[in-house]
Amino acid sequence: MKNTECIIYMITKRGSTQVYRRDDKGWTQKSSKGIVRRMTAEQFLSHLLPALTPAYKDRLIVKVKKIKTEGIDRAKKSKR
Numbered sequence: 001m002k003n004t005e006c007i008i009y010m011i012t013k014r015g016s017t018q019v020y021r022r023d024d025k026g027w028t029q030k031s032s033k034g035i036v037r038r039m040t041a042e043q044f045l046s047h048l049l050p051a052l053t054p055a056y057k058d059r060l061i062v063k064v065k066k067i068k069t070e071g072i073d074r075a076k077k078s079k080r
Contacts, residue, residue: 001066004021004022004023004024005066005067006021006022006064006065006066007019007021007064007065007067008020008021008048008062008063008064008065009061009062009064009065010047010048010051010058010060010061010062011061012059012060013058013060014027014048018030018031018032018041019034020044020047020048025038026038026039026041027039027040027043027044029040029044029065031074036062042044043060048062055066063073068078
């Protein structure tokens with residue numbers, strides 16, 4: 001699975017959700033209020049890695065959802 005083929009959700013115990021995804025320009029973060037911010041890979045990792053530690057296991061849920069990119073991949077291959 002490539003970075004561009006998934007969406008990462010971080011959900012707090014109160015139900016607030018941060019959505020992270022990768023596109024051709026880099027990573028984006030969408031806040032629970034709908035604000036979209038661009039971020040570097042390092043910034044994304046600084047959000048993700050602490051959430052995966054035992055210290056956050058009762059406060060945060062991390063979910064990864066695979067998205068379909070077959071049509072996009074086929075279109076790119078056919079142009080080559």
